[in-house]
Structure formats: structure tokens, C-alpha cells
Amino acid sequence: MKLAIVGLGKMGSSILEGVLDAGLLSPEEIGVLDASPELTQKRAARYGVRPLDLEALAGAERVLIAVKPQDFPALAPRIAHANTGYLSIMAGVSTRTLAERLGTRRVVRAMPNLAATIKRSTTVLTALPEAREAGDLAFAERLFATVGSVYPLKEELFDAFTAMSASAPAYLALVAEALADGGVKMGIPRDKALKFAAEVLVATGLLLERKHPAALKDEVASPGGTTIYGLAAVEARGFRAALIEAVEEATRRGKELGEG
Ligand SMILES: NC(=O)c1ccc[n+]([C@@H]2O[C@H](COP(=O)([O-])OP(=O)(O)OC[C@H]3O[C@@H](n4cnc5c(N)ncnc54)[C@H](OP(=O)(O)O)[C@@H]3O)[C@@H](O)[C@H]2O)c1
Numbered sequence: 001m002k003l004a005i006v007g008l009g010k011m012g013s014s015i016l017e018g019v020l021d022a023g024l025l026s027p028e029e030i031g032v033l034d035a036s037p038e039l040t041q042k043r044a045a046r047y048g049v050r051p052l053d054l055e056a057l058a059g060a061e062r063v064l065i066a067v068k069p070q071d072f073p074a075l076a077p078r079i080a081h082a083n084t085g086y087l088s089i090m091a092g093v094s095t096r097t098l099a100e101r102l103g104t105r106r107v108v109r110a111m112p113n114l115a116a117t118i119k120r121s122t123t124v125l126t127a128l129p130e131a132r133e134a135g136d137l138a139f140a141e142r143l144f145a146t147v148g149s150v151y152p153l154k155e156e157l158f159d160a161f162t163a164m165s166a167s168a169p170a171y172l173a174l175v176a177e178a179l180a181d182g183g184v185k186m187g188i189p190r191d192k193a194l195k196f197a198a199e200v201l202v203a204t205g206l207l208l209e210r211k212h213p214a215a216l217k218d219e220v221a222s223p224g225g226t227t228i229y230g231l232a233a234v235e236a237r238g239f240r241a242a243l244i245e246a247v248e249e250a251t252r253r254g255k256e257l258g259e260g
Pocket residue numbers: 006007008009010011012033034035036066067068069071075089090091111112113114166
């Protein structure tokens with residue numbers, strides 16, 4: 001068994017689906033285990049992978065840990081095996097804590113985001129040297145590439161990454177909602193306003209993959225036109241400062257949670 005996935009919630013299930021859809025591993029090479037035996041059986045039947053118990057998990061070459069951070073301390077001693085490589089997506093759990101609790105230095109820490117459910121995650125990775133040597137990091141790169149893009153990042157920047165990328169769907173959802181409210185205020189029906197807002201966010205994201213943000217903004221804002229008036233209004237309200245502060249505050253909170 002090349003991979004065992006522990007925790008079959010939103011993220012564990014999305015990664016399982018990504019790996020199978022991409023053909024990275026075949027169903028026979030994957031085992032799954034959730035706290036709920038019913039869910040374990042259900043997912044195993046749906047995807048043709050092996051349902052596991054803790055004993056069978058010992059045979060896995062690598063284990064992806066996709067349970068909530070608060071469930072990890074109780075789980076760790078039960079899944080700890082000397083010759084296994086571990087990949088964790090748990091928010092705020094450092095490679096040091098992983099290594100201590102799992103009793104091995106073959107650990108990779110990954111931070112994906114909710115867009116893994118639609119194969120558009122941005123995932124960052126860091127690993128201890130032993131995990132690099134054992135090929136666990138290279139395996140993790142291939143694994144997370146099945147649900148989006150993957151970048152290496154120093155572990156000390158993980159909280160900042162979480163604050164600016166993993167949390168960003170929440171900030172941008174507020175932008176969409178506020179734009180729709182503006183549209184409604186100006187008389188556009190709510191359902192249409194919400195669609196318009198969502199579509200322009202998607203389109204802007206695609207354009208930003210090709211253009212610098214400042215260039216995009218300058219293209220839309222013609223001299224004396226409507227957009228520059230709108231921009232002046234948001235600047236007067238401290239739009240950029242609010243977002244910069246959001247990232248700073250969320251980073252600070254991430255560090256606080258990591259220490260607690
Ligand atoms: N959601 C995100 O956007 C996101 C982004 C980046 C990273 N993450 C990280 O990904 C991890 C999973 O998040 P999620 O949103 O997928 O959570 P989730 O939907 O709650 O899934 C976690 C699953 O693990 C199961 N579980 C709990 N204890 C277990 C155990 N001892 N053995 C096996 N399975 C166990 C849970 O079962 P019960 O429900 O019965 O407890 C649940 O089915 C978290 O650590 C989170 O920090 C999440």
C-alpha cells in the first residue's frame with residue numbers, strides 16, 4: 001500500500017479524489033481510515049480503495065494525516081511506525097511537533113486550502129531533511145499537484161501564507177457580497193447581483209494570472225471615467241490598508257494558536 005489517508009472529511013476526500021482522477025496511484029495502492037467506520041466503508045466502496053483499521057494502516061509506505069489538529073495528539077501514538085513517511089495538512093501543527101509525536105523525522109507539512117475541493121488549491125510544502133532524503137517531499141509534490149499548484153515555503157512563513165492565501169476566500173467572499181449589495185442598492189435584483197459579483201471575481205482571477213495587478217487596474221480605469229471615481233471612493237475608506245491589516249492580524253493569530 002503506497003498511501004493511507006487518515007481522516008475522510010472535506011480535505012481527505014478531495015485529495016483522495018484528486019490522486020485517483022490524476023492516476024497518480026491506483027485504487028489498490030490506497031487505503032483509507034476515518035473515525036467513523038461507516039464513512040470509511042462508504043468511501044472505500046465508492047472509490048474502490050481499501051478500508052483500513054489501525055492495524056492494517058501499519059502496512060502503508062506513507063500516511064496522509066487529514067484529521068483536525070485537536071484530534072492529532074490522541075491519534076499520533078496509534079499511527080506511529082518507524083519506517084513510514086508522514087504528510088500532514090493539519091493547520092498550525094509544526095514539523096517539530098509532528099516528529100516528536102510520530103517518533104520519526106520523515107515528516108512533510110503541507111498547507112492546502114478549500115479550493116482543493118475543486119482542484120484549484122494553492123498548497124505550500126516544507127519537510128525535514130530526512131523526509132527529503134526518503135523521497136517523501138517529492139511524493140507530496142506529486143500528490144498535492146493533483147488538487148492544484150504546489151510551492152515550497154519556509155516553515156516560518158506558513159502562518160503568513162495561511163493568512164494571505166488559505167484565509168483569502170473568506171475576505172474575497174466579503175468583497176463579492178459587498179459588490180452585490182452595491183448592485184442591489186443601485187436597483188439590480190439580488191440573484192443577478194450575486195452572479196455578476198461571483199463571475200467578475202473568477203474572471204479577474206484569471207486575468208491576474210497573466211497581468212500585474214497595477215497594470216490591470218490601470219487598464220480598467222480610464223481618465224475621468226467611472227472606475228477611477230469608484231477607486232477613489234474605496235481608497236478613501238482604506239480598502240488596501242484593511243486587507244494588509246487582515247493578513248497581519250491573521251498571521252499574528254496563527255502564531256498565537258501554534259504556540260497554544
Ligand atoms: N478545510 C480547509 O479549508 C482546510 C485547509 C487547509 C488545511 N486544513 C486542515 O485539514 C484537516 C482536515 O480538515 P477538514 O476540513 O477536512 O476537516 P473535517 O471535514 O472535519 O474532516 C476530518 C475527518 O477526520 C475524522 N477523524 C477525526 N479523528 C480521527 C481519527 N482518530 N482517525 C481517523 N479519522 C478521524 C473526522 O471524523 P469526525 O467528524 O467523526 O470527528 C472527519 O471525518 C484539518 O487539520 C485542517 O486544519 C483544512
